[in-house]
Amino acid sequence: MHILVAPDKFRGSLEAAEVCDAVNDGIKKAYPQARVTAIPLADGGEGTAKILTQVTGGWEVPVTVMDPLNRQTKATYGISGDHEVAFIEMAAASGLSLLKAEERNPLLTSTFGTGQLIVDALDRGVKKIILGIGGSATTDGGIGMAEALGYAFKDAEGHTLLPNGGSLGKIAFIDKHNADPRLGLVSIVVACDVTNPLYGKDGAAFVYGPQKGADPEMVAKLDQGLENLSQVATRVFGRDVSQMPGAGAAGGLGAGCLWFLNAELKEGISIVMEQCNVATLVANADLVITGEGKIDEQTLAGKVVKGLAALCKGRRVPLAVVCGTLQITPEQARAVGITYATSVLNRPMDLNSAQNEAFQLVSDATFQLVRLFFFNRGVV
Structure with a gap:
């Protein structure tokens, strides 16, 4: 099974490459046999x-x-x-x-x-x-x-x-x-x-x-x-x-x-995905995992998650999203092409704690979603 990891940064806590590392850490704990391709993304802004x-x-x-x-x-x-x-x-x-x-x-x-x-x-x-x-x-x-x-x-x-x-x-x-x-x-x-x-x-x-x-x-x-x-x-x-x-x-x-x-x-995001050949990477994946610090209506107007969702939806590849703050409805997620979305916060915490623990929170949330995804497929 091939998993593509392609996140944006979590502003204030993790750069996109660090999010890749955290997601990969969670994948390996949940499904060590997975083949992982990781590529940090950005939406055309900072970084x-x-x-x-x-x-x-x-x-x-x-x-x-x-x-x-x-x-x-x-x-x-x-x-x-x-x-x-x-x-x-x-x-x-x-x-x-x-x-x-x-x-x-x-x-x-x-x-x-x-x-x-x-x-x-x-x-x-x-x-x-x-x-x-x-x-x-x-x-x-x-x-x-x-x-x-x-x-x-x-x-x-x-x-x-x-x-x-x-x-x-x-x-x-x-x-x-x-x-x-x-x-x-x-x-x-x-x-x-x-x-x-x-x-x-x-x-x-x-x-x-x-x-x-x-x-x-x-x-x-x-x-x-x-x-x-x-x-x-x-x-x-x-x-x-x-x-x-x-x-x-x-x-x-x-x-x-x-x-x-x-x-x-x-x-x-269109420019970045074109330069990074993301369309081909998505087409060859069984699951795509992305994320950014906050998922809201602005995200659905042209950020990394929206760009990946459009590609995944067109190629029928499931897309999972991990984020710090999740502010879209299930209907909005479904409409844009997101298969699964979750906040990485696992308990009440202040912003400083969330940012300081971001790596482990992302890893743990990824572990849970990968176990769920591959269990439903009878793989783990």
């Missing part, structure tokens, strides 16, 4: 670049770049073992985690450092870039990233603007004459798991601006600026992408990637 780098036999590249407030910082990205694909997370250079709480101000922050990572990847001759855009500290529509790649943004008098959120409303011209010509020679795929438009009440500023430090007045200014950027960019590039699902991701970086990089936006 995705590291996982894809490891899966492809690649290595990490350290680069000195500008952080969201234009200070030098160290960032890394990955390159595949065949030297052809770069795996970049914008949060490494332009992420909210790089700022103290009192430093958060999306009128001042910029994605310039993300553009520097792309430039470094181009310098190394890659043919494809996979860019994750979760966890941003910015609402600049991607103009910082674009400036690092040679674009210039000017006001009505022709003065070059600082590439940050506060400049969006002043943009009158976009000069693309010095844009890096190598952008036309690479394929760029953006991992994007939100569907917000660029501007408006459901757009980047109103929905995500407050968590980046924007007060109501700043949110309104940023929203107006993103709408202005859309008008100018639509004129320059000949297409309006502002209402495309994901245009508002990462403070409008989704739209910026479409305009300035001619990129493709894709669901993050």
Whole structure:
């Protein structure tokens, strides 16, 4: 019997690779003869670049770049073992985690450092870039990233603007004459798991601006600026992408990637599963075990569990899910293709205890589900 183990991380307690180890520990206790294939997954957010780098036999590249407030910082990205694909997370250079709480101000922050990572990847001759855009500290529509790649943004008098959120409303011209010509020679795929438009009440500023430090007045200014950027960019590039699902991701970086990089936006988990050849692994499995820290309705909208459930359902392979918090109904689990779902918590406990004991809790829950599954099949 072949079991595929393919979990996401349990945030705050176990990385995806550690979840793999814990699940494997439980399997071996329950059914030592099982053949196990373990592969850590991610949904396109934090940790995705590291996982894809490891899966492809690649290595990490350290680069000195500008952080969201234009200070030098160290960032890394990955390159595949065949030297052809770069795996970049914008949060490494332009992420909210790089700022103290009192430093958060999306009128001042910029994605310039993300553009520097792309430039470094181009310098190394890659043919494809996979860019994750979760966890941003910015609402600049991607103009910082674009400036690092040679674009210039000017006001009505022709003065070059600082590439940050506060400049969006002043943009009158976009000069693309010095844009890096190598952008036309690479394929760029953006991992994007939100569907917000660029501007408006459901757009980047109103929905995500407050968590980046924007007060109501700043949110309104940023929203107006993103709408202005859309008008100018639509004129320059000949297409309006502002209402495309994901245009508002990462403070409008989704739209910026479409305009300035001619990129493709894709669901993050789809990208990861494609790179990791998960469809073939599922087809060859008798049981798939996955998990993440919390399973709720958001999980069913595009996380690792949802992506695996769709594959398993299509191939009639049972899918078992272990998690810390289980907040979906049996009907929701059945509808999406989950065969079995359980919380790993085996008694009342506080968060610290659950996180400290996570490895053993996952192992024990896996032991129980594997015994049940194979007992029903007459194997154990």
